[in-house]
Amino acid sequence: MYRMVSIAEAQKTVLNAIEPLPSISLGLSDAVGHILGEDVIAREPLPPFPASIKDGYAVVSADGPGDYDVAFEALAGTAAGQLKAGSVAYITTGAPLPDGADAVVQVENTEKLPAGPDGQQRVRIVKPAKGPGDDVRALGSDIAAGEVVLAKDSLVGAAEIGLLATVGAATVQVRRKARVAVLSTGDELVEPDQETLGPGQIRDANRFMLAAAARSAGCDVTDLGIARDDPAEVEAKFGEAIAQGVDVLLTSGGVSVGDRDFIKPILERQGTVHFGKVCMKPGKPLTFATLDGAAGSSGRGLVVFGLPGNPVSSIVTFNLVVLPALRAMAGWAEPRLRRVHARTQSAIKLDPERPEYHRASLSWHRTGESAGELAAASTGGQISSRLLSMRSANALLELPAVQGVLPAGSLVSALLIDDLSAMPVPEDIPLVVPSW
């Protein structure tokens, strides 16, 4: 029998038991979604030369307005020329400012004059430069030589890829992500492509759902298929995971209290079960174990999450416990789900015994002069077999274990489980034009 631990204790136990995976070297384009394993430093300043901000004319700013010979063209990608006072050079955006010049006048502030008899190009400076440095990016003004452009432990997104390219970091050290295996257990399970269900059968949803969730976290996923309710078959699948060198094994089903729940006894024989029962709804049978030194590259143990068989329980516990573990392995400094606050849109009956993670869809609302807030719409019936309660859910509301009904309009904590940049837009969210 397992002691029932709190969800906070379970999360802490998991995060204490695992370590970030080692760094690997990846090419620029493969680094997205990874955490940097090193500081990335600029070798040169950017721009590496004083550069024009505009298309126009490089000038000596003290020369002021008037008509000038266009001495030469200063084009992007060429070495800086030499400009004498009393003349100007045509210059394109990003081109090196000629030596001798100290400012740029944009083309809109000039007038092209007829060429001289010798073919000499001439231009009228109508609105002169305000002074030295006008429309010039000084050497190193964007990035100084030696500057840390991306610190170790930063998450690499598209903009960071741009920065890596800028400073010539064509390969970069990043944390490896966990290799994950998924295994479903249960005599009742058949594959999704089975057209007709036999007596007592249902289709396996968890394996595909958990694999998709792990892939969304950037993990490579190995599919171990379905194990029948037979300890030898389950053990053989564990052996397969170990042989393949995965870091994390996600099982679903077989962790309850029934005669056919083989997962915990096997984990006890092969390693350490850190907890086997969590005070949460859904997800009570959630089990966490480590098989020390059993497998994994660099001699790490295999981390096993025994997720409940009910589909909602399996994906909720994935989000609450497995995902932070995968993020911690990937090097995230703050691997936990992000907590925000939201206003409930309907009354919610609470569970008196276990804190509930109520699936909800958050959207942004703003009325009157308030700062706006997140409105939480319940996804409906929350029984752990009803996967429709996860459809379109982007948050888990953290509801306390209390007897009673939480009225509509209550402020609750919510953990983000999906990208709010795809959240529902139930109304036209107004543009706020600040007044002051």
Next chain:
Amino acid sequence: MYRMVSIAEAQKTVLNAIEPLPSISLGLSDAVGHILGEDVIAREPLPPFPASIKDGYAVVSADGPGDYDVAFEALAGTAAGQLKAGSVAYITTGAPLPDGADAVVQVENTEKLPAGPDGQQRVRIVKPAKGPGDDVRALGSDIAAGEVVLAKDSLVGAAEIGLLATVGAATVQVRRKARVAVLSTGDELVEPDQETLGPGQIRDANRFMLAAAARSAGCDVTDLGIARDDPAEVEAKFGEAIAQGVDVLLTSGGVSVGDRDFIKPILERQGTVHFGKVCMKPGKPLTFATLDGAAGSSGRGLVVFGLPGNPVSSIVTFNLVVLPALRAMAGWAEPRLRRVHARTQSAIKLDPERPEYHRASLSWHRTGESAGELAAASTGGQISSRLLSMRSANALLELPAVQGVLPAGSLVSALLIDDLSAMPVPEDIPLVVPSW
């Protein structure tokens, strides 16, 4: 010369010019991130039989507490047996309720008794079922036969994959995503792996950044490399994009007003330029064109976005205009960036001429009894060459074109450009326990 259009007009023009791409058939595991092209309907009810919610004993609820023979075992994955009143059947979670039984008593509410002299297993029902249906999921109680479990136009995430598997949708119709090509232009550009920069050279960042951003939106990306400032070379690259059948071409650079800005003239010759100047900061030279019938599968035209060469301008215009276009092609009903509201953490100087998209990092704050709000930290100097202003940015603040300084603590509109589930956590966000 191009008329300067507002960003709203630019966005509208783009969304009016493009259509969702056709649907394709994908296997279950490949459908993540796609929009469904069809309603997905459950053929059978779920559960397909009355199923036990617990490990325990199937009973005739009217029998009440007392000692019973365990007539047989009702295991998951087997056909339902036949139970007679006055006896019980051992049952596991998810197993079909035997005919004749009408409730389940969980094992925790029972005591195992010594077997009878004939080896007959016996059990004491200590706490009986409350009535018919107790701890039983009725047939179809999770999903009714014929129910639309996922509607056309839904976005497929991990939970939706689970639903597809559940109802046996092993392949599914989803909208195709755009095939995107990226091309950088400019004599000054060299590849990121070039160790030492020559005179006037900088490394190309935009191509890698835009490719990463397009891939993050789920698009396949073709890299067309760098075109020199030579119309023939640029045109050849356009031809390459057309030959490869891409849907969208993203160029960067060459759209300004200088002599070397070849992109717009080429687009005018080959198709229709819908706008070539947008009233926004950064990103004024943003250009949008369609090359009708030039290429693309199913005879669609090639959509071309001529993005500015400054790296910040290119990624900001990507987010504001290209990403909604890619989402619209992928079938999103609401392809625009999500707008929220945020409180500025510092004073921000405004641009008197163009609305500014100020890069910021949003994080959740809550003090006192408020609902909490998003705090917007500016990413610093906003010059369009300074890509560091995009580092860690997860939002674009929509600042009006006004002379003056917006004080700290102002409420502003913000467009989400990154996943808030990775947002910075500057403080320990409190758990709200609602009281009522």
